[in-house]
């Protein structure tokens with residue numbers, strides 16, 4: 231159960247090795263936190279992340295389980311299994327792949343990416359939501375991206391999958407609110423993480439820790455959407471309305 | 484049955500449950516229909532934290548009528564349904580010359596809630612908690628059996644139910660000893676104290692002289708004024724104390740709610756350092772330096788907050804944390820530290836109440852213990868509130884103190900195990916009464932109070 235200070239007792243990270251996801255998990259550590267579950271496809275890497283968490287938070291139990299975002303049909307079982315060991319207070323959906331810039335020629339590769347980033351995220355969110363609805367409480371944190379706000383020509387598969395998951399998560403949040411389930415959509419800009427390693431940072435680049443701090447503040451305040459950094463909300467409300475010919479020529483594209 | 488979001492009076496952690504209004508007759512059979520998330524009884528939801536909610540499970544509410552109240556004036560006892568409120572009860576018993584032996588700071592609590600929290604009042608230093616006045620409790624057990632427990636008949640279950648936060652069974656009714664009163668007024672002495680030390684020595688010197696004693700303190704005052712406060716001590720007035728006008732009808736009782744705070748308060752609430760500073764300043768200044776023998780009514784002395792319905796809404800959407808703990812009498816330093824840390828932190832608390840408690844009762848999870856109890860409200864969204872409160876917890880537990888379940892929204896399982904060393908004893912009785920874990924609450928999950936959760940089917 232979350233306590234009255236908004237501190238959870240149990241946090242699940244889907245995409246258990248995600249830099250942003252792990253930063254959010256750390257920001258949720260408090261004397262109330264009792265258990266963390268890292269669900270990842272690379273469980274050896276997951277164990278390394280778990281060892282770091284255990285070293286810093288010896289009172290918290292940290293478990294690693296296998297989880298493949300590309301296999302949506304396994305998600306409900308995976309989440310049900312997690313739910314059987316006690317209530318899930320916060321489930322963070324942080325698995326996604328960036329793909330290659332310019333990857334608009336390989337139809338099969340695009341579909342694989344869309345499967346993880348969209349179909350797999352949708353099924354994971356619903357699977358988690360089903361557990362939380364039965365519990366009558368809990369929060370799903372969905373890592374969307376500003377990339378979905380106005381999709382860039384450089385990587386429309388990634389951007390398109392983020393636009394889709396962002397819209398889905400908002401609508402789903404409305405659908406399950408009456409069951410006590412809260413959905414928080416996080417829209418980070420460029421974040422220095424494994425995903426963006428070696429890439430040229432975009433304007434307003436930020437860090438996983440700052441995204442995590444903004445996410446936790448939004449969770450405590452019961453918000454449904456948070457931008458990180460916050461200024462991007464205004465930047466993108468301008469970018470969204472740029473005429474296509476102008477947008478296409480922008481250097482950020 | 485409706486699916487409803489339920490929260491405590493602090494409105495901090497709402498969760499959704501199936502809410503069923505029921506009666507003492509129907510409830511036993513309905514327990515068989517409960518799902519794996521279990522069941523809980525809820526009174527008027529005046530506990531501040533998550534004691535009266537059961538996420539994903541069933542929450543029963545007793546539709547009791549005041550017509551079921553049976554007053555025995557000879558024995559000075561009343562038998563009353565678990566869903567009847569102290570508000571309703573007072574309307575019956577005060578005109579008949581009786582008063583409840585213990586009342587909390589609001590009359591909108593049920594008898595079930597009063598027993599399940601083993602509540603205390605301004606007379607705890609003299610009279611003990613609610614449990615000292617309960618003669619017997621009619622309980623529905625998890626298997627649907629109805630049983631009557633008392634200090635003589637199954638005392639273990641009786642005392643485990645007092646302060647048992649709803650986890651031993653459903654309280655259908657109880658027989659309670661009342662105190663006789665000659666009038667519905669109180670004779671109140673008021674004393675303004677410049678700081679915490681003065682207040683504590685006044686309490687030590689004066690508490691025993693009167694049945695009721697409590698102090699309100701300004702949680703924002705710092706430095707030499709730290710803990711400046713208003714102490715009130717009182718007794719029930721006798722007919723001879725009343726003037727001619729009131730004397731004609733010495734037991735008249737009128738308790739009205741003047742207004743209800745609408746849900747339109749801004750999400751951030753109205754509570755900030757400025758409004759609260761002003762409120763506390765006015766309250767302190769309004770009190771006379773010293774006044775003796777002032778006549779007050781029951782509502783104005785015991786339940787001043789009830790004049791405004793849903794006053795908790797002033798805290799806005801994020802709600803408030805009410806923080807109440809007790810430390811032994813020889814540890815006033817903990818009270819000092821907490822009050823000064825909060826004042827320095829600038830947390831705008833608009834209610835801080837200090838009281839001296841008398842001896843503990845026999846119930847293993849009952850909160851009161853001899854010493855000082857401090858209760859304060861703070862807005863839940865406050866910056867760095869969490870580390871501050873967790874820091875206080877260590878201080879309180881190290882001093883041999885504990886937290887009050889009826890108020891708690893933030894402590895951790897280990898804190899309860901330290902504060903309530905008899906938890907294991909209570910759990911053994913609880914398990915006997917509910918071997919398959921029917922009774923569940925958000926609080927029991929958060930604090931790991933019961934063990935057999937979820938396998939009652």
Ligand SMILES: Cc1cc2nc3c(=O)[nH]c(=O)nc-3n(C[C@H](O)[C@H](O)[C@H](O)COP(=O)(O)OP(=O)(O)OC[C@H]3O[C@@H](n4cnc5c(N)ncnc54)[C@H](O)[C@@H]3O)c2cc1C
Pocket residue numbers: 492523524525526527528529530531534535545565566586587588589591592593594595596597599600601602603604605647648649650652653654655788889890924
């Ligand atoms: C303004 C204010 C002032 C207060 N002042 C005081 C005070 O001075 N002293 C004090 O001790 N407390 C005080 N309280 C706390 C209050 O007295 C307790 O929280 C009390 O338990 C609330 O009763 P309720 O009917 O609202 O119960 P709820 O809050 O609905 O429930 C409280 C607990 O009782 C259980 N319960 C309720 N009905 C039954 C039943 N029929 N059978 C079994 N279990 C049941 C619930 O499961 C839950 O665990 C105050 C609260 C407020 C809001």
Ligand SMILES: NC(=O)c1ccc[n+]([C@@H]2O[C@H](COP(=O)([O-])OP(=O)(O)OC[C@H]3O[C@@H](n4cnc5c(N)ncnc54)[C@H](OP(=O)(O)O)[C@@H]3O)[C@@H](O)[C@H]2O)c1
Pocket residue numbers: 244245246247248249250251270271272275297298299300323324325326327346373374375376417418419420421422423424425426
């Ligand atoms: N970094 C940014 O600039 C940025 C900006 C906006 C939004 N985001 C979003 O934030 C989230 C987290 O990203 P991040 O920055 O933390 O990058 P990251 O460290 O690369 O995390 C992505 C995670 O997804 C996992 N993953 C990929 N495919 C998977 C699959 N099929 N099954 C299970 N797990 C899989 C990865 O695991 P492996 O290590 O096994 O691949 C990795 O743990 C993503 O949704 C991302 O789109 C990132």
